[in-house]
Amino acid sequence: MTDFHPLRSANDRGSKNWEQLNKIAEKRAKEASPATMPSLDHATMSDYGQVYEPSDDTYLLIDGIQSDLTENQSIAKSARTILELGSGNGVPITFCSKLVPSALAIATDINPNALAFTKKTAMENNVTKLETIQCDLATPLLESCKQRIDIIIFNPPYVPTPDEEVSGNGIEVSWAGGERGRLVVDRAIPQIAHLLSENGVCYMITVDDNEPEEISKMFDALGIKMFPLVRRRAYNEYLSVQKLVRKKQTKP
Amino acid sequence: MRLLTHNYLISNVKGTKEGYPLQIEAEEVVIEDSPFDQELVTGILPKLNYEAVIGALHQVADKVEPKPADIPEKLPEGEIDTATLEALYHVLFNIHVIEGHLVCPDTGRKFPIKQGIPNMILHEDEI
Ligand SMILES: C[S@@+](CC[C@H](N)C(=O)[O-])C[C@H]1O[C@@H](n2cnc3c(N)ncnc32)[C@H](O)[C@@H]1O
DSSP states (O other): OTTTSOOOOGGGSOOHHHHHHHHHHHHHHHHSOOOOOOOOTTOOGGGGGTSOOOOHHHHHHHHHHHHHHHHOHHHHHHOOEEEEESOTTSHHHHHHHHHOSSOEEEEEESOHHHHHHHHHHHHHTTOOOEEEEESSTTGGGTTTOTTOEEEEEEOOOOBOOOGGGSOSSSSGGGTBOOGGGOHHHHHHHHHHHHHEEEEEEEEEEEEGGGOHHHHHHHHHTTTEEEEEEEEEEETTEEEEEEEEEEOOOOOO | OBHHHHHHOOOOOTTOSOOOSOEEEEEEEEEOOOOOOHHHHHHHGGGSOHHHHHHHHHHHGGGOSSOOOOOOSSOOSSOOOHHHHHHHHIIIIIEEEEEEEEEOTTTOOEEEEETTEEBOOOOGGGO
């Protein structure tokens, strides 16, 4: 993939303000203590032919979750529902569940092997209150869970590819993201905005190719504030964990 | 799939009006005891569709062994005593449908449950 996705040059990374936020996120990532990976002793190499293997994005995601939930203990304490879209290997939702004492964790994925693997990862790490649903994003939950999810985790298929590659339910759809890597992300935006509870947070991975500042504007129009939480370079891409929270209504 | 999850799921298949609650056709149900979590169950209760909980419990009842403690037919108003909360926790968190189907009440579309995982994916012509 290296040939097709050269590192974005510094000057098309967004506005001055966004660049500033990115610098803060890079600093935060450097200073954060690295998260300890949940055990994956149940995994065999052949699993990773069918299920997304934890990678730099996964590691950054759990670093970001740990740093933010340690800093905002009240979120971890009060959260009752955690949802991960595209749980894949199950590492992020398992990790997050360990930091949140009293919550139900719901994992979705379109890949059935990913969900079976997610279950094993949770079990291996003594996370018992996990539910798995094979579905597109969170579609069958939207009606009943409006503004009811306290923590949403999303590491989408974000790699820019031709749109046609985003099809099926195998390993390809764990990374193939269509034009600018935005095909799945853009469909998830209204769902996340719909599901997030009043004091809820969402942690979402982006790469700069996704044009995250534009994503932040789409969320802004739906009443959600998005900003980079932690940011790190991995090979040919800059990964960020974006943090999303509901904008507080100002009283009239 | 816990009965709690059943409470959240809706059918989005083309032609549905409500798509809720899904009917459970259970082939295999297991009880897995887990430590009672009062904070969690009290946090979740107000948001539940309680009628659908009662319906779901009736639909799996003949497969549930041992028979769970009774839960009230209507969610009590105000503070709920601990024994009732424990019974509700048990029904929502400890009863797992392992094999079977969820059936859309409007279209009859069956969503399979395999190894405890409901498959809610729609085919292209169902969207
Ligand atoms: C980049 S992987 C992330 C896996 C894991 N959460 C992690 O952070 O390591 C993306 C996951 O999203 C799943 N996925 C892709 N498209 C999806 C969709 N439309 N609905 C639900 N899951 C999807 C893939 O199967 C894959 O498991």
